[in-house]
Amino acid sequence: MKLNQVTLITPRSELGSVMEELYEFGFFHPAGEGERDPVLRELERRVDKNLVALELVIQELNIRAEAGVLEQLAGRRIAEQREFTADDINELLDRLDSEAGPLINELNNLLETRRRLREGLNSMYPILEGLKLVSGLNIDLNTLGRIRRFYVLLAVVQQREVAELRRSLTEAVVVEHPLQRGYSATLIIANIRDADRVDRIVKGLGVRPFDIPRDLPQNTSEAFKVFSGRVAEAENKLREVEDRLNTYTMREASKLLALRDAYKVLKEAVHRLAPTGMLKRFAVVKGYIPENLTEEFIRRFGSKYPVYSSHPRQLHHGHEHGGEGGETSKPPTLLSNKGIVKAFENITKVQGIPGYFEIDPTPFVAFFFAIFYGIMFADLGQGIIIFLFSLFMLKRTTGNLRLWAMLLAVLGVSSSIGGFMIGEAFGFKIGKTIPTPGILELVEVHNGTKQFNIAEVQKLLIFTILMGALHIVVGYVLSIVKLVKNGEALEAFTSKIPTLTMYLFGILFALAFFGAGGRMENIMTEDAPAPLIGLPTSLVGTVGIAGAIASIFALLFGKLAAGFAGLGPKVGFVSAIGQGLLEVLENIIHFLSNTISYARLAILLIVHIALLLLLNTAWEALGIVSLPILVVGNVGIILLEGMLVFIQALRLHLYEFFTKFYDGVGYEFRRIAEETPFARVIIGRR
Template sequence: KEAPSIIDEPAKLLEDAANTRAAIDEYTSLKETLEIIKKLNMDISGFGLMKYFFTNLFVIDTVNYEEITRSLEGVTINKYDLGSKEKSAILVIADNNDSDKVLKVLRSFNSNSFKIPEGFPQVPSEAYALAESKIKELTEKQASIKKQLAGLTKKSRRDILAIHEKAMVAKDVLETLRKPGGTKNFAVIQGFIPAKMESKFKDSTKQWTSVVEDIVDPKLKEQIPTLLDNKKFVRTFEVITKSQGIPKAGEPDPTPMIALMWPIFYGLMFADMGHGLLLMGMGLLFKVKGQGELSRWGMLIAISGAAAAIAGVGAGEAFGYHLDHMGPFEGLLEEGGALHSVSFLVGILSVAELTFEQVINILKVSLFLGIVHLVWAMTLRIIRLMKEGHKMVAYTEAIPNITLYGGIVVIMMCAIGSQYDVMNMYSKVHTESVPWVTIFLGEWAQVWIITRIAVVTVIASVVIMMIGGIMHAKKHPEDGADPASVIMEVFLGKTVECLAHTISYARLGIMLLVHAALLLTVNNAFTSLGGVESGGAMAMIIGGNLGIMMIEGLIVYIQSLRLHLYEFFTKWYTGGSQPFRQIRPELIYNQFVWKRK
């Protein structure tokens, strides 16, 4: 299809729609004006055309009538009551020599002579009726045009978008192919290529003159774009990275980290096999049917749903019911069943009964994931500072900050291990193991030993950070810091910050508990209303599950996003680079094949 044959009809309809909308606005404005004097049944076409008399109709504020009559003494004024008590119409009849005086007086009261546009009956009541009928007619026409446009949008949207995309590609390529110095037969393409593609580039351009050189100009180095080169699965999460800016040259791409942690976070908070599979199905639908960014977001939703389904196996739940007691799975999971070998995974993180032990276990997992996430971010910050040459800041602030954080986290774990006997954790009577710590360090890592080591680590970290902060304040007095403020910031700010950031990850477990509690409530209500034999019970369980999926799914998405954007990115990420742009942009509606002549 040629572009005009596809575009002509929609373009004409859009033009008609614009003209119709303008006409409706015009008639509506006239109607609102005539609304005031529509009761008058007089022909005003001859007003202002008399040879010896000045005759005109004015609409005034009723309260000004007496003042106007006094100002125009000797002039004939006839007053007409209108539909609005605040407004009145006056017919002024005067000698032509007094016309300027009449107009000047009435203008001082913000009143001008009333005129009905040409083409309309000059009788106000008839003009009002015509305006009403025109508005009705045009409104019907507008609705018809909208209906036609909707049909064309559905029918030709893809073709029009394909033409638009082709035109944009042609424009971009032509702008890229610069012709230097007004030459007719030569063009120059200048840009950047990934270093690993140098040999391929030379091979592809050997029929032309091509030059590849390393970038040494400092100004040009600042213009180097960033090419995100991730595997297909990881590429799905680039939308989150791009929301914080493209990583600068030499800065690690956070997308692989997001690709690892996002499914874990989302899956843990939304752990339910049934809900996860439904969410995955919806995401795949968007992936297949959607285009461009919608398709990418569909894949992200599908991955999130798959993670929730897998985590649902660990939680042992599907739609809030125990997997090992559901008909299709009960026989498969019991001894002798096809899935018995992996049955130990079902319910490994169960929160179905909401017991204290279950809650503590899920919070332990949540905090562990948070610690990994935060330590990774802090480590990346140290690497960035070292690369940028800020070694003193790294040694006196970034590294002690990570040891301070580790010490505080370990003390928290010791508190859990000592059964919350916080005041006596350091005592030798507490020979319990420390959650997570003992697993990695061995049996010697008991509460009393680890508590003492952690306290010393925290104190040493705080002291180093204070010394480093004071040194920085002396070296950079323009920052306005003083020793007292540095000490307060480290002693209170940093320690509280470490606690706050860690506790923030407790939301992973809390959201799972909320999800389980909501499903438990819905399922209990379903049972109490009569189960499958009751229409009300069926409406309750279907509506309840859909509601939980929509609300919880959105909340969990927001919480996952927050943990990445606020807890992770803010610790180390700078971003702000220009994205690498190909000569041939990414196409959605077209497939171009570049052929050699």
């Protein structure tokens, strides 16, 4: 869709009300430059405060922002969209803050309590574990501490370390009592004179004395009993807090997501509008609007503020082109595809967004992608299954998944049409039941054995190669149109047009070659009709060879002749011939590899039919008993081969089509009044 660039000049004191009016207008893509307005910057800080707090709370509570594909198909929804309305931004922020503030405070308090309880329990569990190990010993540490004539130390060590202790402490007595999980309670008794030495050895071996916290009874059994109660109490408190948080999550998840998205939409709008030029007292607001809304924009803002409108224009080799007063810039792209074509925008976006001055290939993608898929996956029954599933998906899903569902519906219809044309459903012939054209009989029966009809397979290969040639030709034509639009007509006439004609005449040469039975010497003399077009092979061969040679000469000498005629920059003879020769050789390689690549259309259809033939032998052998096998097999083929066919159709577009003309370096038009699946913000009276 065509856009206009608009510039609006307003006193900075009125920038807030201008922003509200622009938000109410909706279709405005901010593209300001210069310093950020201090008032809007402060407003953004206010928005950001609660936005960050909400995002942290949502992250802590593990609230999911969207349901997965399978969950949506199962009917699960995260939340419904909520509408936030206000007359101005400050009023809206006051409402959001009054609603979000108490929620954030209460949830943060609960989260902080949970954090403290978890940290406390994490520090308590090791103590509890140690007390549990020695709880059966019933030892009073105070009693051990009152022994004055001996060095006494109680430690819990792994059983394999006890022997090392005994070897190291030859002058001490080491008493061992086995505990659970490979540990032992070890009592070390030594003469008080050897206390320092024993203490150094014990520490060197990494043995730590067993201590009971001072606020607990110093008897191991009693300490374990008291401390277990404390741990249980803390765990109960943690469960209560987590139950409250879970209740909040279930009850307030949709509200939290809606509030977060409302803040996010506001922040995005303020952030994008904040760059307002370098003037001290006036703000310069720049942006893009759809061309058909220009009059409404001027009528709405022109009576109060100076408004300037211009058409974006390109730079062509340093020369500006476009209407008077046009702006030289890189505008955003507002895609305007409708209906089923819009569903194929997802395919285009795989290669990037088309630039504003670039050709949008989506309509061509929609046409060829559907045809290619229908050829490779031609089956009436399975196509209907895909179509029905896409309708179910369309009903259950939201957002971008609905576009994928629409695309799937188109592919299902295309597969059904392909299957109807060849008279097959689930691999069975349906010509006797349903009247079908039966344009191809790929499978024939000889002596009760099914096998592929080689003649029909050859027809299919020829058809798919021709479809590929058409696809490639469209790509070359679009590349020529692109160059002419960009002011590079010389490049179009000296490179792309000769390349296109070389390819077309090369096709004629190939037809003549097959018409002459594969004998090069007969191409110019054979009177038999050439395949497909029915003209004499000699005529087709002569035209093909002459046209290809003329195209090669144009590639070799086109730029050189244009330079001599003053139509372009002068180039050296050797440079021009060398570059042209490289282009000719590159074209020949690309013509062959790109065209042959489309044979995959026929190959994948043959593979599809072969798989179904193999599967359907179960029906012929077992009859109705094989029905579960057929159902599972067909589902597997739809899932696996359906995906494989999709990938191959995508590959043909990415490598054989887009590479001819498409850059995909644009960026999308984004309204200042955006909305999300959870929040829709309305500012102003509507």
